[in-house]
Each structure stands twice: as structure tokens, then as C-alpha cells.
Amino acid sequence: MEIKSKGSGVILRSLAMEDADSFAAVADEQDISDNMADLSRIPHPFTRRDAIAFIGLAISSQMDNTALNFGIIAGNKLVGAMVLKLDLGNRSGEIGYWIGKEHRRKGYAKEAIRLVLSFAFGSLKFNRIHAKALATNKPSINLLTGLGFAREGVGRQGIYQKGEFIDDILFGILEREFGAKMDYDVNE
DSSP: OEEEESSSSEEEEEOOGGGHHHHHHHHOOHHHHHTOSOTTTSOSSOOHHHHHHHHHHHHHHHHTTSEEEEEEEETTEEEEEEEEEEEGGGTEEEEEEEEOGGGTTSSHHHHHHHHHHHHHHHTSOOSEEEEEEETTOHHHHHHHHHTTOEEEEEEEEEEEETTEEEEEEEEEEEGGGOOOOOOEEEEO
């Protein structure tokens, strides 16, 4: 699946095994692992073998309709990744994302989130999307609030990383609150 915005250079494309090398190269950064609530998803170091396993799970979750995992593509390069976990019965989902260090501060994460929200609220007819951010991840917190997500709660000391407990913050946005919709095309 590929979701392309009209007027933006960002494309969300389903991950494929051919992405393993570029995925491993972009994901192999300590701070990506440090900002993940689930360290098993993107450990550090992150090898080609890890990328193959990750992509295999991504393909499987797409086939069983539990999640859509995308590579974030800009300028024909994989610059990051995004997941939309699906709760089809409740017409809601959860997003997670990361951008490789050399590609940050270029608006790719913001455009990718706007694009996946436009798709989820438009094509999937979802009512609510939520995201979590570690309390130590200020850029992600600022990104979510800047896109209109409301802070809904805190999982006090809900994440254990590197010998310490960290709060994780829950953010949510409803379809009626999302004002940054994008026109997009979907190719299956």
C-alpha cells in the first residue's frame, strides 16, 4: 500500500523486504531506541537481521489487519517509519513513528502524521487516534500537541529503560478535532 499526499513530498509506503538495508541503516541510532516505549521493536544496535524480522512482522500484521507499517519516504529515500495500529471494531487506532537523525527538522514526521491521520479519518472512517510519547521526548510531545492532539493522561513510571522508570504520556485526537487534513491518493 502506498499513501501519497497531493502537494507534499512525503509518501507512506508499506515496508517490503527490499527495504531491509536502508531500514537498518536509518534505524541504527541510539536515540531512536532510547525514545521507544517498546525497546524490542527498535533495539540498538539495529542490524539487517533486525530489519528483516521487523519487516516480516510488519507484513504479517498488515495481512491480519492489526496494523499498517509504513516506510516514510522523502526524495525517494526511506527517512523513517510509521505504524498505524488498527482497532477496527472501535474505529480507532494508535500511531507510532520515528525519523532518522539526519532527516529530522525537515517536517517529514509532521507531514507523515498528517497524512496517516487524513487516511485514518477519511478512508478508514476512524473516530479517534492516539499516540504515546515518553515524558523525556520533548520533540515528539511538541509535534503531537502542535498537530492538535490533546494530552489525555500519564502512565506514571510506565516504561523501564536503562535502569530507570519513565512516564509515558498518552495523547489523542478525534476526527472532528483534526483540522490539518490533506488530500491524498491510495494505491493498494
